[in-house]
Amino acid sequence: MGEIEDKTRTPQQERSIRTKEAIIRAAMKLFSDKGFHQTNTKEIAAAAGVSTGSFYSYFIDKRAVFIDVLHMYGEELLARIDASMSKINFDTIGRAELILHLVDTLLLSHKAFIGYHKDLSIMYHSDEVIKQLMDEQYETGRLRTLKYLQMGQDELKTEDIEAASVIVFESVSAIVDVISFSPQRISTERLKSELVQMIINYLYK
CATH class of the missing domain: 1.10.357.10 (Tetracycline Repressor, domain 2)
Incomplete structure (x- = not known):
């Protein structure tokens, strides 16, 4: 788990901070509309307007988000x-x-x-x-x-x-x-x- 967590990044630049917040807000809406277990990371990334790979650069999984x-x-x-x-x-x-x-x-x-x-x-x-x-x-x-x-x-x-x-x-x-x-x-x-x-x-x- 620690090795995986090390691969995620803590955003420093304003653009990266905004991207991470967009992912969190997209996830919040999807979790509210569909539920946690009915939502996957691909859907969260798409709703946030980022690639699935970009999602995983900020979060190790949907539990983290x-x-x-x-x-x-x-x-x-x-x-x-x-x-x-x-x-x-x-x-x-x-x-x-x-x-x-x-x-x-x-x-x-x-x-x-x-x-x-x-x-x-x-x-x-x-x-x-x-x-x-x-x-x-x-x-x-x-x-x-x-x-x-x-x-x-x-x-x-x-x-x-x-x-x-x-x-x-x-x-x-x-x-x-x-x-x-x-x-x-x-x-x-x-x-x-x-x-x-x-x-x-x-x-x-």
Whole structure:
């Protein structure tokens, strides 16, 4: 494995950086549309506008590009959330509006990657490297939740904010996943409304 990895290159020039990013983005779309196991490296290369040989100069196989897709997806998701939250005036926004805004931002981020998320759920239990990366991203999300809770700490009725960050983060993530990836028997608006009310009742005095 090490000898094969040595043959791949880390891009230094801007053109090579753009080529590698194009491969990652093409793979992300194909994994989302078709699934990881139904996609091959030839398709990824063609979608990125490069030769199959060029693909292998950057990645040893499609699992390697899947891992880079996971990195990129996590970074862009957090950047999208931070950009969305930065537009909020925390002094004037209502609690329900704030939580709903966060839920809607997550839903928008999940919408385009249904197939990709299904693969992540499977590979989390079968690939230790992917599991570790997903666990790290989970912790980043929890710490971000903790940060937002600490900003309004005086209004909280819970004394264990760290535990609360896990409960809130898990609750929001679970319902966002249900809305995004599961058959619906209850409307999205009803689920969001109950989620927001549950979090408000749990957190605030």
